[in-house]
Amino acid sequence: CKIRDILKDQTPQVSFEIFPPKTDAGYDSVLSAAEKIAALKPSFISVTYGAGGGTSKNTVSIASHIKDDFGVTSLAHLTCVSSTREEVHQVIDKLKEKNIDNILALRGDIPKDNAFPLPNQYRYACELIEDIKQQGDFCIGAACYPEGHVETEHKKDDISNLKTKVDCGVDFLTTQMFFDNNIFYNFLYRIREKGILVPVLPGIMPITNKKQLRRSMELSGTAVPQRFLAIIDRFGDDPEAMKQAGIAYATDQIIDLIANGINHIHVYSMNKPDVAAAIMNNLSAILKIED
Numbered sequence: 476c477k478i479r480d481i482l483k484d485q486t487p488q489v490s491f492e493i494f495p496p497k498t499d500a501g502y503d504s505v506l507s508a509a510e511k512i513a514a515l516k517p518s519f520i521s522v523t524y525g526a527g528g529g530t531s532k533n534t535v536s537i538a539s540h541i542k543d544d545f546g547v548t549s550l551a552h553l554t555c556v557s558s559t560r561e562e563v564h565q566v567i568d569k570l571k572e573k574n575i576d577n578i579l580a581l582r583g584d585i586p587k588d589n590a591f592p593l594p595n596q597y598r599y600a601c602e603l604i605e606d607i608k609q610q611g612d613f614c615i616g617a618a619c620y621p622e623g624h625v626e627t628e629h630k631k632d633d634i635s636n637l638k639t640k641v642d643c644g645v646d647f648l649t650t651q652m653f654f655d656n657n658i659f660y661n662f663l664y665r666i667r668e669k670g671i672l673v674p675v676l677p678g679i680m681p682i683t684n685k686k687q688l689r690r691s692m693e694l695s696g697t698a699v700p701q702r703f704l705a706i707i708d709r710f711g712d713d714p715e716a717m718k719q720a721g722i723a724y725a726t727d728q729i730i731d732l733i734a735n736g737i738n739h740i741h742v743y744s745m746n747k748p749d750v751a752a753a754i755m756n757n758l759s760a761i762l763k764i765e766d
């Protein structure tokens with residue numbers, strides 16, 4: 476099942492994300508989390524790809540279990556910047572073999588210890604997208620950054636690079652997390668104005684502990700609104716209270732998005748079935764609303 480077809484349905488729907496274990500030892504617990512999240516019947520589950528390609532085997536295998544054993548459409552992430560074209564082509568072959576239809580095509584973060592770009596290797600996600608298109612009939616997603624990608628100084632340039640990427644054959648976009656929906660609405664307006672017309676899934680991350688927020692901010696430079704900082708200040712040192720408040724904040728963001736006509740939301744559920752279940756429970760009546 477291709478995600479571009481799922482996105483045509485205008486009933487509000489939520490998708491979740493799983494990240495594969497770094498070592499084989501954690502495999503069973505991640506698979507069990509994926510099974511519990513699949514039981515919540517999300518529109519799809521995405522499986523991330525470890526920086527440097529270290530988890531490629533597990534990404535393909537977990538995405539395949541989600542689809543074949545747990546009955547939910549899967550989206551396999553694939554990064555290219557730390558791999559040779561040959562290595563990337565091998566992963567695409569495996570995805571084809573397992574009938575995984577959906578790939579989130581990413582550049583990945585530039586490895587610190589490598590000369591970049593390696594001769595004849597990938598430089599930007601758009602080159603990977605062109606390669607995937609040549610290898611088969613995949614539905615291709617890509618990343619976008621409502622607050623701008625960290626490497627690009629001007630948002631305007633980031634949006635014109637995004638237009639180039641989408642024109643290479645992107646079917647849908649997923650955003651980096653944000654904590655203020657106005658940033659997303661503004662971004663959507665700006666990219667539509669520039670002719671980027673594919674569906675855009677907002678990425679919402681429920682922050683359920685103080686440490687997670689610090690890590691997320693370091694990685695992405697996402698702005699944290701005063702309203703959310705007050706939550707961290709008041710509840711950050713009480714794990715149960717922080718978890719409840721973080722889930723409520725994410726739920727609130729999702730409800731606002733759906734109220735404003737955004738019907739497909741991606742939730743960075745971080746291998747936590749209990750958090751995913753709480754969000755689904757909070758939205759149980761809302762996810763039945765028809766346009």
Ligand code: FAD
Nearest residue numbers: 523524526552581582583584599600618624627636649651
């Ligand atoms: P690109 O689209 O190639 O953009 C990278 C930079 O280059 C940007 O600054 C852009 O403006 C610029 N650029 C792009 N094209 C051009 C061009 N033609 N000419 C000039 N400049 C250009 N990382 C992982 O390792 N594994 C994952 O599973 C993963 N999943 C992600 C999922 C989502 C939804 C998001 C938002 C990010 C994810 N990332 C993941 C992180 C991602 O790999 C990094 O943010 C990375 O730095 C950029 O990847 P990209 O695909 O957006 O790159």
